[in-house]
Amino acid sequence: MGLGFGGEVARFYQRYRRGYPPAVFDALVEAFGLTPEDTVVDLGCGTGQLTLPIAARVRAVVGVDPEPDMLELARQAARDQLFGNVGWLLGADTDVPALAALLGDGRVGAVTIGQALHWMDHDTLFPRLRPLLRPGGGVAVVTNGTPLWLQDTAWSRALRGCLEQWRGAELSQPCGTDAASQRRYADSLVAAGYDVEQRTVDYTDEIDLDDLVGGVYSALSRDALPAPEQRTEFATRIRDALHPETRFPESVRVTVLAGRRR
Template sequence: MTDGNDWDATEYDRDHAFVAQYGRDLLELLAPEPGERILDIGCGTGHLTAAIADRGAEVVGIDAAPEMVEQARAAHPDCTFRQADIREYDPDRPFDAVFSNAALHWIPGPDHDAVLSTVADALSPDGRFVAEFGGHGNVAAITDALESALADRGYERSHPWYFPSVGAYAPRVESHGLELRLVRLFDRPTELDDGEAGLRNWIGMFGDEFFAGVDPTERETVLDTVEDRLRPRLFDGESWTADYRRLRLLARPYADDTRPGRPVE
């Protein structure tokens, strides 16, 4: 996890466990093997890092948020965790795979070339990059309602995340020497924990930047307005469902003789 959010790692584990739970499906695409060396970008509190290690791989989890790294080390003392920003990370030797779940959308769009450059440099020649993060249209209903409710009170805001389309992101991946073997944008409606309080808690965990500079007395009014606007669409009477859309990819380094643009002899 990175830019701009104030993380409560304990609350994250308690009220937002679905993040790691959905990520276990991505582990099947990663398919870690015993003895492999794997980098987990944006490891959060380390549950998927530990799941990778349980399959016999040597895994390093990195996260830019010190609160997350501290919690991960306490929960999984046998795993290796480091506080690090992937845009500046310089591993001492290559990895067989680089993995990331629900983290890369926290990094601003202009910085993703630095991310992809680091990934490409970190991979062994036959390595693989497996990632999933928010894609184009992710939580659009929620962000639109937040931005509108804040604008009604004179606060101009836009969401802080990078949610690219396949068409926007695929060329960026391939420009760093990584051949896309799989790329998919898909809807994944996600039921939030905590019943009636689920949406408010989700915004409290992930949406700090919306409320920067907002008078505290207006915050609850804004949240009430957002709930009222979204209730017909996202609340079933018992729980809230966030309108998630995910971008999933698998890429591998190009062999020198297969990379597009190589002159024909």
């Protein structure tokens, strides 16, 4: 069922994937009128970067992901942070009809999809989600900044060149963060019967070389991940490509594309 993001990749994902600022969760609550009585489904939840903070705002959250290792790490994080209102299901976007049968019609305040929609068939998914949603509820497509190697900075361009040389292939996949993808998702939501609005949250961050290399690892499948004996050379190549910089500033834009059920 998985997409090849288990094992070590899941651990890199948990450690290095950035979380979301509180303003993002304020935007989700406002967009769908979420209350402590609501249930939320986080589809493609990964290790819970979106799941757990939204759980503090609602009655319950169901995290769904096709990777068992991601879910195990998310489950442990929920235990460590004493969240007792989160459940975890092994599944994908294609399992939404079964999820609807489990939860019932009109019971869900929101379905969140955090930087995972590019792995899904959104044109099929959005209509399938509508029966789950209560009136005023909806679907939120949440992206958390442009990939490290596609940003408009000198260090990002140097990183992209280094990675393309290492992998022998061009890196151009924006993972749904680009304007064209956002328009495509918005049009698909409208066609499926949602009223759509876009909200953005901007913040700045700064990472070091360890964060940068770990962030790259978290985005690679197990097959593409450098073997353990190659990782010192891999990190050295990146450090040399980015020399003399050792700290890397980012301007991060979180986009919340909110589709409310009509």
